[in-house]
Amino acid sequence: MFTSLGVIAPVIAIIATGFLAAIFGLFSAQQVATMNRIVFLIAAPALLFRNVVLTQFPELIPWGLFISYYGAMFVCLALSLVISLVVFAKRRQAERVIIAFGSCFSNTVMLGIPIILTAFGAAASLPLFLILAFHGLLVFSVGTFLLELSTRPQIDWRRLGPEFVRSMASQQIIIALLAGVVWNFTGIGLTPVVDQFLALLGQSAIPLALLAVGGLLARTPFRASLSGAAYMSVFKLVLMPIMVFASARYLFDLPPIWVASVTLLSAMPTGVFTSVFANRYQAAEQEASSAIALSSVAGIVTISAWLIIFQDLIVTP
Secondary structure (H helix, E strand, C coil), rough: HHHHHHHHHHHHHHHHHCCCCHHHHCCCCEEEEEEHHHHHHHHHHHHHHHHHHHCCCCCCCCHHHHHHHHHHHHHHHHHHHHHHHHCCCCHHHHHHHHHHHHCEEEEHHHHHHHHHHHHEEEEHHHHHHHHHHHHHHHHHHHHHHHEEEEECCCCHHHHHHHHHHHHHHHHHHHHHHHHHHHHHCCCCCCCHHHHHHHHHHHHHHHHHHHHHHHHHHHCCCCCCHHHHHHHHHHHHHHHHHHHHHHHHHHHHHCCHHHHHHHHHHCCCCCCCCCHHHHHHHHCCCHHHHHHHHHHHHHHHHHHHHHHHCCCCHHHCH
């Protein structure tokens, strides 16, 4: 138990530092937004590109890993969407899509990477970056398709392709991941100078991301559409990780470190791109922001619980 607390405590401390700095005016809203942009435009792409390039992809496709994570993710998406037809019957279809999206989309960059690598060390890199290599592409493609479908009764299939490309082209993290996969398969590798450059730049991603999370939480109204936020948080923090764990552990009997990594990744709070989608399509914007905030706070408890379950795999300094 103390080992797991040793992992989550520094993460919480950095988030709390960002939160208090924003509360006391040390970080303005604009400065928090700037930190967020640095993470997503520069630091995180460098971190992800380098790690994907250096990842030794297995010769055989790890279907068990992908099905465990993505299977649970899409089941939660579909289940949340179906149940929302009853629970949020009076809401527009696009709003229900945003709620379903927030029910299964993890905060992989700002919380997933730092917590998992801190907990399990380099051994978690392979399953973690195998999932992340295709995560954004799959999630954004499905999200864009459903939102376009729900906002346009007569959907123009010719427009869907350009809309998807526009959405992908504006996401540097996805570009970095795809570039990393392509570069990995070339077998060229990285020169020592480039590797050190990317390593130094990538190291700034984790502390900046955590500070930005704290700053964002300080300015997110928890009470705005609390019912929708709670609905998403239950799916995201409870149902999805349980499904991933059961599938990875009992259905596919994956190695313990793979089970731990993919389960913990699925247990991360709702990702910030839920709010990006909500703002772009002007649907369930308050629910999206509240879900990010509520699941981030409640996630302290649920992530700690999973770390206790996997404490034998935690790397101690």
